[in-house]
Amino acid sequence: DTLTGNEQTAIYRSKIIPVFMRDGKAFFAFSGEVKFSESAIERCESALNKYQGAGRSIGEIAETIKKRWAAAFRESHTPKDGYSNDQILCAIYSEADKETVLCCSSNQSFARSANVLECIGCGDILCRYIAKSPLINYAKGEQEALHWAINCLGRVKEFMPTSVGGNITAVNLSHAGDERLHRLFDIETLESYSSIF
Secondary structure (H helix, E strand, C coil): CCCCCCCCCCCCCCEEEEEEEECEEEEEEEECCHHHHHHHHHHHHHHHCCCCCCCCHHHHHHHHHHHHHHHHHHCCCCCHHHHCCEEEEEEEEEEECCCEEEEECCCCEEEHHHCCCCCCCCHHHHHHHCCCCCCCCCCCCHHHHHHHHHHHHHHHHHHHHCCCCCCCCEEECCCCCCCCEEHHHHHHHHHHHHCCC
């Protein structure tokens, strides 16, 4: 979704931040407090782009992100805060590995996903519930994954309109490292049809 802020201070903008490195690419998506997330991602981007050595593996790129994310999180949150909605998802492509993986955070931790899907933010539980529906099979390709994601996000927008809203933005980072931004018209069409079912 593109809603940042809340019902009193609603601002709409993309929550996807691309980072292009000499030896790979990363697409970050965030939930939670905007300024904190943007600042933490900027730190990650700066560290990733300073590197001038041989091509890094996915593990090395992820480790750089993990260190910067954890440091930013510890500076802004205390242990007594408990669970935080400040989270990131990150698709990472490494030229050295010729592979793309999905990583995500939970509080100050950041790791490669062991799941078929990841959800962050206030709609996390609802999306995971929808994903367990017998009507939804795990995506077998980009188009199915896009349909599933738009369906889930559409339902979350429907049930949590003051927290999740605005146009949906979607980007795909393929295993070959090709990125594709999905057109707003296609996303809106899929979202309106998915609500019927």
